Amino acid sequence: MSNRLRYARLPKNEAEAVALQAELAGCVVVADNGHEFETVAGLDIAYDKDSDEAIATAVVMRRRDFEVLERSVARGRSEFPYVPGLLAFRELPLLLEAIGGLKILPDVFVCDGYGLTHPRRFGLACHLGVVLDMPAIGVAKNPPHLPVTEPRSSRGEWTAIKAGEEVVGCALRTRDDVKPIYVSVGHRCTLDTARNLMLDMAPEFRLPEPIRAADRLGRELLAESRK
DNA sequence: GCGACAG
């Protein structure tokens, strides 16, 4: 795992970051072996308002019953600012650290943010997946600036999001009458697999359980360390 | 034509 962590290059400026995305975007694989994802890791980063501390969390969960198998945490600070389109450079280093602390390697990672639903088709989930060469899915809470047709109001309804002729993700309704989530392929899976998995893992709330678990853990630790 | 884009 440690050699893979070293693979995450840190660009010095935005131009370098964009060039790196363009270079790595060609590595994304949109294919999988069907429904064999049995363990899923949710990833997230929580930031402290004033102290610039950040906490990355990785929660490995069984797909079947959502039982948490392992949790890992990494604390640090993000050097890279938040720039739309370059989120990965801000969050990836700390996420990789948290993942490096896992003993159980999950079958797939779920990221907070875009995969192929990205201006250059290389969002956080793609970056993570390609760097680790592992399946990854992107789940965003906000839509991209692309024409998105609102899915019908009942759970399970979805609409494809296209950039030109290319399908780069979907809007997926996980709860009746609640705004959809935006699912896209990160690496080594298909959009159908990603969409079905995320719907299955969000039986009760808008966001899939792995994301909720990672989110909650980060918040708890942040509140705890702030006392 | 330009800018808007996750967290």
Add this chain to the structure above:
DNA sequence: ATCTTGTCGC
């Protein structure tokens, strides 16, 4: 991401 009270609904 983060700042926050009440409020509506099951």
